[in-house]
Amino acid sequence: MKPVKVGICGLGTVGGGTFNVLKRNAEEIERRAGRQIIVEQIGTRHENPACDTKGTQLTADIFEVASNPEVDIVVELIGGYDVALQLVMTAIENGKHVVTANKALIAVHGNEIFEAAQKKNVMVAFEASVAGGIPIIKAIREGLASNRINWLAGIINGTGNFIMTEMREKGRDFNDVLKEAQALGYAEADPTFDVEGIDAAHKLTILASLAFGIPLQFEKAFTEGISKITREDVQYAEELGYRIKHLGISRHAENGIELRVHPTLIPRSALIANVNGVMNAVMVDGDAVGQTLYYGAGAGAEPTASAVVSDIIDVVRTLTADRDNRVPHLAFQPSALSDVPVLPISETESAYYLRMNAVEKPGVLAKVSSILGEEGINIEAIIQKETKEYQVPVIILTQRVLERKMDEAISRIEALDEINGQVTRIRVEHFTA
Ligand code: HSE
Numbered sequence: 052m053k054p055v056k057v058g059i060c061g062l063g064t065v066g067g068g069t070f071n072v073l074k075r076n077a078e079e080i081e082r083r084a085g086r087q088i089i090v091e092q093i094g095t096r097h098e099n100p101a102c103d104t105k106g107t108q109l110t111a112d113i114f115e116v117a118s119n120p121e122v123d124i125v126v127e128l129i130g131g132y133d134v135a136l137q138l139v140m141t142a143i144e145n146g147k148h149v150v151t152a153n154k155a156l157i158a159v160h161g162n163e164i165f166e167a168a169q170k171k172n173v174m175v176a177f178e179a180s181v182a183g184g185i186p187i188i189k190a191i192r193e194g195l196a197s198n199r200i201n202w203l204a205g206i207i208n209g210t211g212n213f214i215m216t217e218m219r220e221k222g223r224d225f226n227d228v229l230k231e232a233q234a235l236g237y238a239e240a241d242p243t244f245d246v247e248g249i250d251a252a253h254k255l256t257i258l259a260s261l262a263f264g265i266p267l268q269f270e271k272a273f274t275e276g277i278s279k280i281t282r283e284d285v286q287y288a289e290e291l292g293y294r295i296k297h298l299g300i301s302r303h304a305e306n307g308i309e310l311r312v313h314p315t316l317i318p319r320s321a322l323i324a325n326v327n328g329v330m331n332a333v334m335v336d337g338d339a340v341g342q343t344l345y346y347g348a349g350a351g352a353e354p355t356a357s358a359v360v361s362d363i364i365d366v367v368r369t370l371t372a373d374r375d376n377r378v379p380h381l382a383f384q385p386s387a388l389s390d391v392p393v394l395p396i397s398e399t400e401s402a403y404y405l406r407m408n409a410v411e412k413p414g415v416l417a418k419v420s421s422i423l424g425e426e427g428i429n430i431e432a433i434i435q436k437e438t439k440e441y442q443v444p445v446i447i448l449t450q451r452v453l454e455r456k457m458d459e460a461i462s463r464i465e466a467l468d469e470i471n472g473q474v475t476r477i478r479v480e481h482f483t484a
Contacts, residue, residue, distance in 0.1 A: 054087035055367045058116035058147075060138060061128035062095035064236040065152050065179070067102045068352030069126060069359045074103075080360065084367040091121050101352070117142040124366055126359060127151040130240065136160050139175070143167045148370075150362045152179035152355055155244075158253035158269040161260075165380040172374045176362035181254040182207050182331040184354030185347040186361065191261045191335060192382040198337030200262040202302035202309075204480065205333035206326050207254040209349035210238045210245035211277055211297045216327040219285050219294075225278070237329050237350040247276035248297065248312040255299030259310050262335070263303055263391070264383035268310070271393040275313035284406060284477065287446050288316050291432060293404075294324040295477065307394040316404050316479040323482075334482065342482070397455040402431070402479035405447040405461070409435075410469040416445065419464055426460040428452045442471055448479065 057073070059066055073080065073090060081087045093104060094113035110116065117125050117138055125142035127149060129135055135156045142149050149168070151157065157164070157177050168175045178188045182205065191200070206212050210232040217228040229246070232238045237245075244250040252272040260267050277297050288295050293316040302309040317324050322344055326332040331349025336342050348354035369377050379385060409415045416435070423430060429450040436444045449457075461474045 052086045054089050055123050056089055056091035056121050057124045057126055057363060058092045058119055058122035059090060059126045059128065060094040060113040060116050062093055062099045064352045065355045066128040067099035068356030070102045072353060072356045072360045080364060084364045086367055088363060088367060092116050092119055113138055114141060118145050122147060124148045124150060124363060127153060132156060132159060139164055140167060143171050143173055146171055146173060148173045148366045149175045150359055150366060151177050152359055154180035154253040154257060158256040158267055161267040169374055169385060174366050174377060175380060176366055178362045179355045179358035181257050182333055183349040184357040185331055185345045187333050187345050188261060190345055192378055195335060195337050195340060198339045201336045201338060203258055203262055203333060203335045204298050204300045206296055206331050207299050208245050208251040208297060209329035209331055213329045215277060215297060246278055248274040251299045251312045255301055255310060255312055259301035259308060261382040263308055264389050265308060265391060266388050268393050271310060273311040273396040277314050280314050291448060292319050293317060294319045307392040309399045310393050311396060311399060314477050316477055318481060321482060399454050400451050402451045403449045403457055404477040404479055406475040407445050407464060408442045408471040409445045411441055411443050415469040418467055422460055422463045426456045428456060428460055
């Protein structure tokens with residue numbers, strides 16, 4: 052059979068890894084795909100010193116790759132929104148299949164991209180867009196296709212997890228760890244995407260669509276970053292038997308879909324609480340399978356290339372299938388996507404960790420607990436830390452309650468004369484049904 056020709060756009064960390072894996076494993080890949088896969092052309096403005104591109108056509112114009120008649124599959128690894136969207140749409144228009152690692156692009160423009168691809172009978176594969184080397188998209192879309200998914204939760208930003216781990220284990224400074232993650236090629240071009248949870252929200256949006264069969268709705272994701280987590284919170288959480296992780300959580304609740312990224316206290320004994328450094332992990336709970344956990348490197352040149360190249364092989368294997376006989380882009384048939392709403396954060400339910408500074412005098416805790424009681428919030432645990440100051444940190448763990456009830460309780464607590472400053476709130480998850 053004729054070889055399949057690939058055009059790679061972008062030769063940075065992931066592009067370089069993709070080129071090297073395709074080249075190094077060419078023989079094994081051919082045995083798997085049933086055809087030879089060759090890199091026909093690379094669109095890049097800069098050579099990558101990690102790649103020996105001798106003998107491969109290079110161009111500084113990525114659009115040349117998207118319209119090269121020899122290229123069957125365009126691999127978009129430039130990142131970002133606008134140019135990447137133009138490139139992918141041009142490739143589709145030219146009848147080329149697309150493989151991309153671009154989570155921002157898929158989360159924000161995926162609906163229109165898939166519609167265009169469907170019309171042109173081409174595939175858009177995006178395994179590398181979520182959790183780097185972990186084949187989580189394939190697991191949800193194919194491996195768990197028999198299940199009604201109840202919820203999923205994941206550590207899906209390596210940089211954020213790396214920062215939290217280094218801060219907790221080594222007491223390192225936030226900015227110092229972030230610089231290291233940038234140097235290692237883990238961080239986004241704009242690292243606030245990592246730290247403020249935008250990157251995780253992109254990935255969660257994709258996972259939620261695959262799990263629940265809803266259109267991509269990034270704009271409805273609730274996002275809270277890790278930059279306000281203090282060393283004290285990390286320490287109090289440990290004392291209570293929890294660990295703070297930056298999680299993306301999506302749950303099929305009775306009245307809609309929860310879609311939220313925020314720091315979360317999780318029991319220290321949970322496997323996912325022990326996912327450290329740049330590693331990612333995603334838990335998926337299905338009605339038939341129960342809880343499952345997927346773990347691996349969420350970023351980096353070759354782990355991400357592993358997903359990109361596997362997607363290329365997948366595309367090659369199904370080249371002759373028509374669009375109605377392929378695995379649908381969003382796991383469910385496009386005509387069967389559901390309009391179940393994504394819930395605003397105020398309508399989601401969670402347990403909470405609260406930390407507040409209370410004036411050291413009798414009756415303060417009674418006032419706080421009566422506010423919680425009046426709002427229908429059950430207290431699970433309460434600790435008052437010893438101090439010689441005139442104010443004491445009080446930490447309260449609550450049971451599950453609607454976020455809007457907690458908003459109300461927090462504003463009433465903050466209005467008390469005996470409470471100084473704001474109440475810190477961190478959501479708590481136990482991963483039960
Ligand atoms: N910046 C991302 C991360 C890269 O740290 O996980 C992989 O998507």
